[in-house]
Amino acid sequence: MARSTAERKAIRSLVWLLVIIIALIAANGASVLFNNGQWTPKLALDLEGGTQIILSPQIASGEEVTQEQLDQAVAIIRQRVDAGGVSEAEINTQGGQNIVVSIPGEPDDETLERIQSSAKLEFRAVLIADLASNSVIGDEGATDPEAESDPEATDGASTDDPSAVPSDEPSAEPTPSASPTDASDLAWITPERQELFDSFDCASLDVVGANVAPVDEPLVTCEQDSSIKYILGPVEVAGERIADARSGLIASSTGVTTNEWGVFIEFDADGTQQFRTVTERLVSRVGVQNQFAIVLDGRVISAPRTISAITDGRPQISGNFTEESAQVLADQLKFGALPIGFEVQSSENISATLGVSQLQSGIIAGIIGLILVALYGFFQYRALGGVVVASLVVAAIVTYLIITYLSNQQGYRLSLAGVAGLVISIGVIADSFIVYFERIRDELRDGRSVDGAVMAGWKRAFRTILISDVINFIAAVVLFVLAVGNVRGFAFTLGITTVVDLIIVIMFTHPLMVLLGRTSFFGGGHPLSGLDPKALGAVYRGRAQFRAPAGVSSVKVASSSREAQRRQTIAERKAAEANGERKDER
Amino acid sequence: MSRLTQFGNDLYTGARSFDFVGKRRIWYAIAALFVILAIGLTALRGGFVFGIEFRGGSEFRVQGTTAVEQGSAAATAIAVDAVNTVVAGSNPRVSIVGGDSVRVQTEQLTPAETDEVRAALAEAYGVSESEVSSSFIGATWGADITRQAILALVVFLVLASLVMAVYFRTWKMAAAAIVALFHDLIVTTGVYGVLGLEITPAAVIGFLTILGYSLYDTVVVFDKVRENTSEDGAESRRTFAQSVNLAVNQTLVRSINTSIVAVLPTAAILFIGSLLLGAGTLRDIALALFIGTIVGTYSSIFLAAPLYVHLRENEPEVKKQGTRPRVVRTESGAVR
Numbered sequence: 001m002a003r004s005t006a007e008r009k010a011i012r013s014l015v016w017l018l019v020i021i022i023a024l025i026a027a028n029g030a031s032v033l034f035n036n037g038q039w040t041p042k043l044a045l046d047l048e049g050g051t052q053i054i055l056s057p058q059i060a061s062g063e064e065v066t067q068e069q070l071d072q073a074v075a076i077i078r079q080r081v082d083a084g085g086v087s088e089a090e091i092n093t094q095g096g097q098n099i100v101v102s103i104p105g106e107p108d109d110e111t112l113e114r115i116q117s118s119a120k121l122e123f124r125a126v127l128i129a130d131l132a133s134n135s136v137i138g139d140e141g142a143t144d145p146e147a148e149s150d151p152e153a154t155d156g157a158s159t160d161d162p163s164a165v166p167s168d169e170p171s172a173e174p175t176p177s178a179s180p181t182d183a184s185d186l187a188w189i190t191p192e193r194q195e196l197f198d199s200f201d202c203a204s205l206d207v208v209g210a211n212v213a214p215v216d217e218p219l220v221t222c223e224q225d226s227s228i229k230y231i232l233g234p235v236e237v238a239g240e241r242i243a244d245a246r247s248g249l250i251a252s253s254t255g256v257t258t259n260e261w262g263v264f265i266e267f268d269a270d271g272t273q274q275f276r277t278v279t280e281r282l283v284s285r286v287g288v289q290n291q292f293a294i295v296l297d298g299r300v301i302s303a304p305r306t307i308s309a310i311t312d313g314r315p316q317i318s319g320n321f322t323e324e325s326a327q328v329l330a331d332q333l334k335f336g337a338l339p340i341g342f343e344v345q346s347s348e349n350i351s352a353t354l355g356v357s358q359l360q361s362g363i364i365a366g367i368i369g370l371i372l373v374a375l376y377g378f379f380q381y382r383a384l385g386g387v388v389v390a391s392l393v394v395a396a397i398v399t400y401l402i403i404t405y406l407s408n409q410q411g412y413r414l415s416l417a418g419v420a421g422l423v424i425s426i427g428v429i430a431d432s433f434i435v436y437f438e439r440i441r442d443e444l445r446d447g448r449s450v451d452g453a454v455m456a457g458w459k460r461a462f463r464t465i466l467i468s469d470v471i472n473f474i475a476a477v478v479l480f481v482l483a484v485g486n487v488r489g490f491a492f493t494l495g496i497t498t499v500v501d502l503i504i505v506i507m508f509t510h511p512l513m514v515l516l517g518r519t520s521f522f523g524g525g526h527p528l529s530g531l532d533p534k535a536l537g538a539v540y541r542g543r544a545q546f547r548a549p550a551g552v553s554s555v556k557v558a559s560s561s562r563e564a565q566r567r568q569t570i571a572e573r574k575a576a577e578a579n580g581e582r583k584d585e586r
Numbered sequence: 587m588s589r590l591t592q593f594g595n596d597l598y599t600g601a602r603s604f605d606f607v608g609k610r611r612i613w614y615a616i617a618a619l620f621v622i623l624a625i626g627l628t629a630l631r632g633g634f635v636f637g638i639e640f641r642g643g644s645e646f647r648v649q650g651t652t653a654v655e656q657g658s659a660a661a662t663a664i665a666v667d668a669v670n671t672v673v674a675g676s677n678p679r680v681s682i683v684g685g686d687s688v689r690v691q692t693e694q695l696t697p698a699e700t701d702e703v704r705a706a707l708a709e710a711y712g713v714s715e716s717e718v719s720s721s722f723i724g725a726t727w728g729a730d731i732t733r734q735a736i737l738a739l740v741v742f743l744v745l746a747s748l749v750m751a752v753y754f755r756t757w758k759m760a761a762a763a764i765v766a767l768f769h770d771l772i773v774t775t776g777v778y779g780v781l782g783l784e785i786t787p788a789a790v791i792g793f794l795t796i797l798g799y800s801l802y803d804t805v806v807v808f809d810k811v812r813e814n815t816s817e818d819g820a821e822s823r824r825t826f827a828q829s830v831n832l833a834v835n836q837t838l839v840r841s842i843n844t845s846i847v848a849v850l851p852t853a854a855i856l857f858i859g860s861l862l863l864g865a866g867t868l869r870d871i872a873l874a875l876f877i878g879t880i881v882g883t884y885s886s887i888f889l890a891a892p893l894y895v896h897l898r899e900n901e902p903e904v905k906k907q908g909t910r911p912r913v914v915r916t917e918s919g920a921v922r
Binding site: 347430445 | 591592594595598599639647649650687716717718719720721722723724730731734735737738741742745746749750753787788790791794795797798801802805806809810813836837839840843844846847848849850851852853854855857858859862866867868871872875
């Protein structure tokens, strides 16, 4: 009865494993069919060829980069790379502070420059602004950036010198002329531009790459969140002219700090002059033409109204800022688009042929490793070597499917270090079989039947396998979370194979051993089975009594037979006592 | 059955036994000697040699050139000339890797210079420009890796110690395992230091992976130790030290087998990595692991187990257990 229960359990485990494998195949098949997935894992740049740039933040010592800043930077760099039409680029944070940009193939210089340069920030006058047709404003209320340009919400871009009165001639309705006279001249709006503006869809901004225009040409673009679309005049002040920007609480005209947040900009000498010209002109305009847009990488991040001309190069922008949004805008102004400055830490260009040859080498190493382990398995454990090979093959299939699945679903890419991790894991996985087999042999040495040895050996081996896998898994997780560079790829595969190891040993190797233990070849302890009790020094004497190997001192014999006795079950011991006479005869 | 099986049988029954615990002063001395040699010789050599990732600089790799066949001196000269046409007075480090690749390391170049050097190298070696890989590494990159690696080491040690202390229900096992781990790390990095092998990020991966490996092996041995010593109970015939020693002997074959199996794939990578690719990620990871696995096995048996006995020897309970066996042994002699 007990026999069949164990057997049934073993078969059930194997069936479950098969179900898992089929489920993984199905999951991968689904991504291949519906999600542009593929049946092979995606490869990292060192195997595929391509360019990898690592950007590290420029921060004063002791300062820490926040995850938020990093995420923001990643999002902006992603926009820039996508704007270059590069597909399949990967932009990730790494080790909590670096940003890794991986581009397949060899990117053109423009793309590289765009990634490495700080943001393109420019100030342009607003010519026309309109709610974007695809915008979803209305329900967002106060957080709508439109509020910034809303007269009611705007306290005003004030100045230290409120007496600076508009000097420009007020012209509420400038008549379009043949050629524009200044940056705010509506003559910039040609019929083509008007048409482009009318049909402009903010959602397609990146796709068409429309938000790029020469500095001396108008620009059709949108608010950062696509809520408002604009036609902007030519660039009047470039972002480099900003010397400093910070956020803070705005002081009222009497010098009392209010509880309203604002952004304070400081221009350099040229910028002061340029900005003065702009504000002096804009302050007299009405409607949207009173606004100037701060354009970052082709998108409007803010379009404040001009309340007075700024002559000292120290404008302040107020509006519906929270402490956070003021900080974000200040950072954007100060560092360009990026919330923190980044510098290129390392850049690597791997030729495709080098990648292919590295992958080949990794695979060859894996095959050689597998063959060596298999040979050693057969040498040490005879037919059980077959169990080692079968288990390794099943482990390889499961690992491959999991990695392909993660590659399809999570964008995981297999790197050379990852391949090294896979090859090395052959040893880790085979180690657990050895722990198990040696345990079974120990039990056989103690005189158990093959059947009993498999079960008893499993109980003890499992504990050892579990704790060592836990230790290995901790190592992998710690490396993955904390380490930088290609350590992660390695840690990742090592972690996965540790889990696979547990699954295989529980759901495949052990059930297989249980079933094999019932066969006459293994169960009967055939000399080639690797489970031959005789070769293991256990000589059957009836009722679990065994003679110790010859040539051993009497003390040792005494201790080892006592050892055998001690390991008996109560029933075995009673039976042994009943057979006491036979024992004395020998 | 193989001889190892017979050997295993004898070790298991105690027919044959190595005195790992009793002769521990010898093993301690050897381990201490290794550690001192590793540190001392590395210091004498002038410290570690760090790879370009730690120094900063530019690196080029020319793939599939026939120039190597004309001898390494000739191939090297080609590279030096090519680099000097772009950056005059440059003194690049050139090495031949694998069968048909050349690695050229220079000081940091600007992106424009990098492009020019790539073109110059491609022309000089008669390969297309796409066969030339280039990389540039800022000098602070290595500092980042090092800091993160040390952080990873510390966090891992704390977590692993906790898990082991909980699993084995004694901090002393965890402590012994950690000491053995440090021995493994120092000796392995020492091999790099003594031989003047370049420490690259890939080698650092190797060093960090030794963490897991070294403990894996120690855990397998300690699991048997725990089993033997907890089975001993009050009526044990063995002293605590004898129990531990028997456990180590009984797991010896297992330790040897697991280590060989762990080393085999590592050796395959090392072989392929050095033969086909030359110095690179594969070889650097594998070399560190190759040394670390062997040292890790040695230290589990010769260092961790004796150390554990050492740590527990002075516990009153263990001392008491040590007095009993002599009596039992004489009794057993009398009965027989």
